Amino acid sequence: MNKLLSIASLAALAVSAPALAQETEKTEYPSPNAIVDTAPARDWVKISPSDLLVMDLAPDAEGNARRVVIQLMPKPFSQGWIRNIRKLAAAHWWDGTSINRVQDNYVVQWGDAGYDNPESGETEQKALPEGLEIMTDRQYEMIQQPVALIKLPQNMVKAREDQRGDGYATWVRHKQGWPIGSGRFSQWPIHCYGAVGVGRNLSPDTGSGAELYTVIGHAPRHLDRNIAVVGRVIEGIEHLSSLPRGKGQLGFYEDASKRVPITSIRLGEALAEDPSPAFEYLDTESEAFAQYADARANRRDPFFIKPAGGADICNIPVPVRRVSGE
């Protein structure tokens, strides 16, 4: 694949023959979904079962199973918290805990109902396993590799010629399958819809990883570099985002009966299932991804009249697909 074919040059190639809105059946400009659907097999990257965190909730009122699958972040980001999360899953620590907080346009949070929630009525906190690491707030972002200082990032979301970042970062781009923000000296994961982060108390507390949340609203980017992002929901987020909002402060459930019980949380590799769930993401360094990102930023499919010419990085979610397990 040709990594030098930039988003900008793709856009230049494509601009010469605008599609007519009426051409619904045949258009020269495939939709973002069509680009993803036809991406070659070599552009898909397998997600290791050891990087999956599988959360099973109690069935819903109609008896339907509710499974949420989270992909954990790759190195070098947030690895201390992720090691803790692996230990917590291995210890079955979350089994019997619950979803405790659902705040509209913000987050769903789960873990110990007694954690940092004066309204919970709980008087004790569940004991954590031995040997969890304590992280510092410096680890919310990582020192840039020297190469990044001199090499123009690939797959940058180019909004306009003069813009490579946004209100929250000097540069934003996709890297190793994730949305990443960076400044001159550091880089950090971005809080987009579905991002999973580590709940914490006031600094210097950084959280252990036992309290987790996921974003169910507009990207709360002010949390970037203030909380550890450890992963993202890749399947089943509707089981969290459609829960009733909590009526207490910060969306905590005042009524304990509203808390959804967590049956179990396991690493994908620890599931006793055949086949075990398996997923792939679209390589963010691939040509197909560059085309997809360009199409998201310049919607030329028939519905659109005026392509934006740019896109918020959180409006370019990395495509993830389920594949048959092994």
Next chain:
Amino acid sequence: MNKLLSIASLAALAVSAPALAQETEKTEYPSPNAIVDTAPARDWVKISPSDLLVMDLAPDAEGNARRVVIQLMPKPFSQGWIRNIRKLAAAHWWDGTSINRVQDNYVVQWGDAGYDNPESGETEQKALPEGLEIMTDRQYEMIQQPVALIKLPQNMVKAREDQRGDGYATWVRHKQGWPIGSGRFSQWPIHCYGAVGVGRNLSPDTGSGAELYTVIGHAPRHLDRNIAVVGRVIEGIEHLSSLPRGKGQLGFYEDASKRVPITSIRLGEALAEDPSPAFEYLDTESEAFAQYADARANRRDPFFIKPAGGADICNIPVPVRRVSGE
């Protein structure tokens, strides 16, 4: 109030004495909510009952009432569609229609279940009232007033010194209580969380206003200038955002029994209630709003370690509060 006190100068004043994270009780930097709570009465603007659209859904499974209140956009934006919406409400057109589509991280859509939904099983569309206007796609944005070309916009969301816009607009700012994008010659309303827009078919159709949707995910800014934004939900969005996601294409409910019935939609002025619902928004040209916007962009309340220094305009929602009716 001093309209010349810019966000940038407020930030400069505030930067000299950073709050300690431990000072939870007493801090020199009030949180965004605290700024809103202490804003003087003169900075709040009453929303006319004629600009409220009140949607009552059938009660939920526990028998709780579900009311959603929408504020309609002021002139000069989207007024043709809004005139249609007033006619539709006066004709009680929506009564007995339903919520037909809930797509995760995107929109909730309501109106005629037979509209543009091949999976609905409906064979007919509900007839519209006589005399609705037909709008053109030119009306998705408005010609700039000449003054805007020479006057630097107030209450711009300054992300960095060199940035006044974002990936979707040359400038973004709050104006008349709304988030507005603009280029050199035109301006348009922005699709933030809770924005209400007019569903339509492929261009040149622009929609009548009978099919409406609201945003329940990350701001789909690629819809700006492609669909008419006619308002925003100011109360009760949780009755929409927490609905089960539809399993059909685009989140339409395949199973008609999942559609939530709409009991009625009325203009606020037509409600036979005493007191009628009454709301105010924080004047976006006020000093209190500038302080609030600055605090959202530079979180100095104790939880935060690293203020972002900027904010996405959709992360600066205009404060709206309920007041006692008349």
